[in-house]
Amino acid sequence: MKNKVITEEVLEKSQKAQRIFDEAENYFLASNILANSIDKSDELKKLGMRNVFNINHAFAIELYLKCLQIIEKGNYQGGHVLIKLFNRLDYSTKDTIRHLYNQKWLEMRYSTIFFIKPNEGDFVELLKEIKEPFVAFRYLSENEDGLPLYKLENAINCLRSVIFELDEIIDQKHNVLF
Numbered sequence: 288m289k290n291k292v293i294t295e296e297v298l299e300k301s302q303k304a305q306r307i308f309d310e311a312e313n314y315f316l317a318s319n320i321l322a323n324s325i326d327k328s329d330e331l332k333k334l335g336m337r338n339v340f341n342i343n344h345a346f347a348i349e350l351y352l353k354c355l356q357i358i359e360k361g362n363y364q365g366g367h368v369l370i371k372l373f374n375r376l377d378y379s380t381k382d383t384i385r386h387l388y389n390q391k392w393l394e395m396r397y398s399t400i401f402f403i404k405p406n407e408g409d410f411v412e413l414l415k416e417i418k419e420p421f422v423a424f425r426y427l428s429e430n431e432d433g434l435p436l437y438k439l440e441n442a443i444n445c446l447r448s449v450i451f452e453l454d455e456i457i458d459q460k461h462n463v464l465f
Contacts, residue, residue: 293456301456304357308450308457311350315443318343344439345369345417351446355380358453370414380449385410387445413442 293301321340352372356363359377366372373381388410417439451458 298456300357300361301454303362304354304450304454305457305460307350307354307357307363311347311354314343314347314350318347341417341439344443347443348414348439348446351443351450352376354450354457355446355453358450369417370411373411373414380453383452384445384449387448388442391441391445410442410445413439 318340321336321343325336325340348369349367349372352369353363355376356372359380364372364375373384376384451461
């Protein structure tokens, strides 16, 4: 959309996308604040706050995917299964997200020491694995083995980058605010 004439229709679609994007940003920000607190508190770790962190990240991903659908089609199809939301995107958008994610994952993999789950190197496989995070992470007490800690920030950053590339208004507002 860069350098595109902004018509009323484009503006209306962008405003819908902006509302969803802002919601996603709130969950992403809350997740980051919580992550910083968890790292500093053994008590929060014991309370299972990492699961709340995972839920917020996953919900942000869901909303970013819906935002992309609005940018592309003017609306989004509901649901919470991340891979289905992803599959509703245009092929070129999916390809861009996959490429960015895989490139960033490789950089991250070789520059960090922390444990990364094998499927985290493939965007589509990651979405399949965390397909319905709300059910899995909400009911931790029913899962005696505990749940893995996912590294979802790379996925979020890739989705945000694509949104900024596709929607100039969201990109401009974000640049003004941050």
